[in-house]
Amino acid sequence: MDDIRVDSQRFVDTLDSWIVDRPGRVILLFLLVSGLFVLGLGGGGTDSGTDQFTEDVPAEQALQAVNDNFERVTFGDDSGTTQLIQSGANVLSKPELLRMLEAQRRLADKPDLNVERTTSVARAVARTLDPSADSIEDEIRAVERSTPGEIDRAVRTTVADDPGLRALLSDDYNARSASASATIGTVSHRLPGGASEGPGTSGSSPLTSIQLRAEYIVSSVGGDITVFGSGITSEELGNVINDSLGLVIPAALALILLFLIVAYRDPVDLLLGLVSLGMAMLWTFGFMGLAGIAFSQLLVAIPPLLLAVGIDFGIHAINRYREEHVGDVSVREAMRIATDQLVVAFFIVTGTTVLGFAANLSSGLSSIRELGIVAAVGIVFTFFVFGVFLPATKVFADRWRERLGVPEFGSAALGSEQSLLGRVLPVGVYIARGAPRLFLVVILVSTAVMGQYGAGVDSRFTQDDFLPPEEPPAYLDHVPEPFRPGDYTVTETTNFLERKFQTGEEDTTTVYVEGPLHQDYALEALWRAGEDPPSSFVADGGHARETSIVTVIRSRAERDPEFAALVARNDRNDNGIPDDNLRTIYAALLDSPARDRALNYITDDYTSARIVYSVEADASQEAVTEDTRQVADRVRFEATATGGVIVLKAVSDVIGESAFRSLVIALVAAAAFLILVYAVLEGRPSLGLVNVLPIAVTVAALASTMRYLDIPFNVLTGTSLSIAIGLGIDYSAHLLHRFVEEYDGATDVDDALIETVRGTGGALTGSMLTTVSGLGVLWLAISPILGQFGLLIALSVLYSYLSSILVLPTTLVLWDRYVATGPGSDLALGDADPATD
Structure with missing residues (x-):
């Protein structure tokens, strides 16, 4: 064990030497690697559709087989459907029937729309008026020649003879007056590239461009006819995500910049921190392009995650360096001491965080697995950028600053004893001094209660998760024009269809049989x-x-x-x-x-x-x-239950199962990793278990909050628990590693804890405030799923911070009392006596 500890220190010393003795070479190497990743930017493309979440579900595969084997008989080998939703005082009146017929005629006359056939109540009524009509032009003439009375009688006869047409008329259809306030016409298109007609939609479908073109053509007819379909929905899904990011990113950057200014208090350090954040983002998105991973709604989670961890690492690196760079301590020596400690802490945080995100590889959905891969790779990149590049650039910059005589604008560490923050942070230590066992019992009982309550979180997957509300939030009225989102109609249209065409009688489900x-x-x-x-x-x-x-x-x-x-x-x-x-x-x-x-x-x-x-x-x-x-x-025979309802339920089940499975895997893997790391590095495996309790508190609090706020597990929030583990470990691991450093040289555990929460706790506070405020603005996103995710990420960071500051001191006091120096001292490998270690 001692040999392993010596070897690990040799690696850290080598890295220290590169950072403090060859900073220019380190910077050049990172810039060259950045140039390679620039080549991958945008290489993976984008995927704004929801079918990426259904493609791995057996019920969806069966539904696709149904569409391939049967729907093609009616609509052609590759087909898509556009709906024309007409509304008015009476859509069965002569002018409105002519309007629908004219809209369908103009669409059919456009070769680029690949129209195969059109159907509508208007066409059926026209054929009743003139049974010999064999084209839309003939049908238009038949309606034009007829009187309103003849049209009313034809409407009654047509609907009575073909009850299937009743589904194309709104619920308020009145046979006596031959009137209805809404009707649906359909247009079928040949799609050489295929289309998605399942419960999900894909932004890559050729149906999107067709339906956008159809909108323009139909608008020339006049009246109130809305073009609707999966292509329109897919286009709006992409717009909602883009507009949401365009709205919240400037606000997030403004808040993050504000708190980083407060945290760094030096323009040079601020610039270095921002450059490092940008480099971590560049490497991650460049990797996605080189790996051919498309940017989707789910991967919107990546920038907030990298910001959360990157901001934390950056503030810790600068703050720890400032603690050492006092008096006559040189830049080189201060950074060597800081990195000697931070590299190990960053390694622990990175390892456990990567395990937390990699737990998503157990998901049955490929989109969630991709999130796990990209997040894990991004965190590793963040480790190298903030653990090596940032310290090297800081050494390089401070040496030039000393040569040129440039003053430092704010070099004091956060959380110093004289500051207000330094007096507030030790509150958890004060609790641990007075009643650690009672407080631990309260925490354990509270965690169990929150966990039991949070176990009832629902799982849900619907397209509505991605769509904006029908009525835009009032705050959008005050958003400046460059950032103001566009107008959206899909939610309004779907709600209109539910109100007008929900007959309340029956829906359908399908069994696909093979044999x-x-x-x-x-x-x-x-x-x-x-x-x-x-x-x-x-x-x-x-x-x-x-x-x-x-x-x-x-x-x-x-x-x-x-x-x-x-x-x-x-x-x-x-x-x-x-x-x-x-x-x-x-x-x-x-x-x-x-x-x-x-x-x-x-x-x-x-x-x-x-x-x-x-x-x-x-x-x-x-x-x-x-x-x-x-x-x-x-x-x-071999039979599979399928259909839109079943596919969505299957995805919901997979999301719920994935959330639970990844949670268990992340907790077990993180605990095992922490036990191993502290056994190897410190000879104290029991510290790994101490590190787990704040994480468990964070996860239980987050799950109970989700249930209380009625936030279900969906494709994005379903990853929140494993993400909470990753971020939770970040905070507690920093505090624990700093405690070990102070504890080895202290005669009293209270002194070590006070020094820990004031030194590292100050950096944690700056990181928490920056991350919570910066990522919490995602709650303002137009897309509900993004808003929920932003809220949960902000809460997970806040809960992680509070549990680390308040709970960890108590567990460490009891660890010192019963494990390190008490009857459980045999759980610590090697010499665990703080006086002699």
Whole structure:
């Protein structure tokens, strides 16, 4: 063990020598590496879509297979859909019908929009007026020639004959007056590059540019017609993120700069700190580009994390140097002493922080795994920049300052004994002096209660997490024009659709089936899965209401006597479901006019099928998911429950599982690392356990706060607990390492603690105030998910600081009393006596 300790000190001494004896070479080396990372900036691109969070979920993969195998039959191999949402006093009046028809005609006439087909109530009414109409131009003429009375009668007849059109009309549709206040038209596009039609959207979809172009064209028609679709939503998602950053980054930089000025109190030191922060950012984003990692909503967390750790490291490095650079102590000697201590402290913080972030590699979502990778790499870069580059530049700058006679504007360390801060910081030490055991019991009980309460935090994933509120916050009215965000319509549109078109009757869910569906038992097996349906399913006579290849066969048999006879000859139990010669049945069906409809529910090679079940509209996401999986388990073939609701629930489950798993891994890994490090470096493994308690307090407090504020685990906040561990270790590790330095040379544990909380605690206070204020302004972000994340990061830093300042002194007093010098001294490796160590 002593050999290991000697070897580690040799490494630290070598690094010290480079920093204080060759600062120019160190600076040049870091600048060259920075030039390499510049080449990677922007190389990974951006991804503003939400489908990045669903692509790893089996239910989404099944849904994509459904879209690939069945939706293409209707819309083409690669297709996308645009909705035209029309509103007005009566969208079924003659002028409004003509407006919808004209909008669809103008879109269809634009070759670059790749329109395959258009549907609307207006088109259906026009064909009722003129059954011979075979183009939109004919339909427009039919409506123009008709009187309002003829149009009203055609509306009533059309909707009555085709109940499916009712879903395209708002809930206030009145058949007697043939009126409605809103309707939806659809436009289907061929997309050579593919489109995402799942519950998530992707910013890279060609549908985005098509729908933005469609907005301009439709606006020329007049009236109130809104273009809506996944492309528009994706574009707005990107705008919300960019506008949020454009709003909060200037405010954050202003606050960070203000507190850094107070913390450094010297323009040269301030400049060095800012350059180091910029270098850490440059290296991290350059690495992302070189690694081909796209910048997404989730990776918005990276800049705040690097700022939090970088600000902390920077203030500690300068503050520790100032403590030593007093009297006749030279620049070289002061920095050697400071780095000799800080390199070890930074290594401990970096190692545990990296483990905290790397715990996200256990997530089932690739986007969260990427966050873990980038955050871990970024923290390592921060260690090198602030542990080597900043001290070297400080030595270089101070030597030139001495040569040129440039004065120092503020060289006193934060938290000095004479300052107000120096008198307040030891409050945790005073508590530890008076009643350490009682205080520890209170902390343990409080942590257990907060942890139990915080265990009830919900997990949730919806696109609404990324969208701005329908009504913009009032404070935006006072934002200066260069930073004022744009106008957003997606939330307003989605809320309008929910208000106007929520019939309250039923939604749907899907089971995707794979297997040899030509086997004689196949159709019976598919049908029997819907018997005795679960509670969230809509039932018809004891059977789930479904649409499938079975219902298509029965429907065709009702209209085609010849096909009905074929079915009857191969139906052994006379229930309308064939049991023999299914290849013959399928072939006859696909040769009939029902071919397109059949191919919506079974592939032409008879190896895949889908069953669409109706579910109650008010059924919960959890109930629909469980019930659909239950029905899927009844199918004799390989069957997967899927659909938009199930995909979102699956992502929510993965997020919750990932948050818990990464928390456990981060805690265990951090504790093991701390025990090992303190055993190797100090011969006191028990100090590693002492370091864990403030972290546990921080995590429990953060989880309980999330539940109290109703902030769920989502794709961004789901990482907050492991991040809290990383940031929490940052504060407690700095204090603990400084305590070990003071304790080895002190005769009284109180003296060591007082010196620790005044010296390192002062730097921690400056770091905490800078980070909390700078990152807390993310709460002002327009994107709800960014606001929640900023609030949680700020709270995790605040809780980490408070638990370190208040809780750690008590645990160290008890450690000294019962472990270092008491009955548990055998837990310390080597000579743990502070008087002789």
